[in-house]
Amino acid sequence: MLTLAEAQAAIAERIVAAGKTETVPLRAAAGRYTAAELRAAVDNPAFDNSAMDGYALCTPDLVTNSFVLPQAGEARCGDAPGRLASNTCQRIFTGAPLPAGADTVEIQENVRLEPGCVVFPRTVQPGQNIRRQGEDFKRDDALYGPGRRLTVYDLALLSAAGVAAIPVYARPRALVVATGDELVAPGTPLQPGQIYESNRLVTLLQLEALGVETVDGGVVRDDAGALRDMLKSAADYDFVITSGGASVGDHDLVKQVFARIGEINFWKVKIKPGKPVAFGRVGERGHFFALPGNPVSSLVTFKLFVEPALAAWHHARYRLVELPALADNDFRRHAGRMEFLRARLGLRDGRLHATALHGQGSHMLGPLRQTNGFIRLAEDSTGFTAGDTVAAIPLGLGGEGWD
Ligand code: AMP
């Protein structure tokens, strides 16, 4: 059986990364992945300008005029840069171009106004309150490399840099299928032996949050023919993600059926929950994940395998952030597999704390109400005692864009 690291490496090796690209406007680029280097179209700032509301002047003129200068003109935002007549000052506003001939700006709070004149303090220094052309970035600077998932902050920068059209990778397409004779969607009454299913919904939603175009394959019965029918289009997708039917039971047929249309690279990883997880490839560019049926196993394996695979597909880096936390309770177990405990993380006295939630069964959804992270136990760990330092994985931290 592979360890987590081995399984993740096996996936990384077999990813057929995104090829198709498209160009989208800024407004549609949030969450998309750059497919080329993006360069600034302009300097930022585009011209020397004032950082404050005040008066632009030339410092040598001050001394000659005993720190009193007549005001001649005004520099407003959107004006073409004017010129400062010597031995005068100009009213200037934040963001307005610094007039040629001026070497500083004094803020309005520091001056005294007299009819037609401005009295400056003796503390005026050349170069103050000026934003210099290109001090932020310069035209043609490489702002982003390929494989960068653009945040709204990135779009602020690209907008200021005059980049209107962004080359991005075309969204991957994923088929999501739940398998199991017992599964029904909430909304219909349960017949004996049936349960409401949740994996398909959560998998679809998680994929969509990561920018994937999803196709809901519905629930498929534990029947080789039905599974074959559903999976026969597998090679048309970048990702096919099933849940359930990947274990060792007589009716766990997903793997066998898939093995006939594609190639299984591994099945079973030494983790808890989520041991019966399989990964394979189909066709030229298809990736296949058979996630376990238990809802918590499905969530954990999505995080550990599907998320990094999607990042790699987009030529991006991925990191699961793990932080040391103080355990708030005891947890005992048998060593053997790396384990991910659902946990409640919080801050106390400036330290990260973690509580292993009660009810760790992989079928138990109740603790999800408190879950905002995981505690990771190493293979050989037999648990921990309150006060021990444990490895905590806060949800919502890490992923892409972390070093
Ligand atoms: P399996 O992996 O098919 O052996 O399923 C393991 C457990 O997970 C069984 O108790 C199933 O009823 C349950 N299960 C399977 N698929 C789902 C699903 N989509 N939603 C909720 N529970 C599921």
Ligand code: MG
């Ligand atoms: Mg099943």
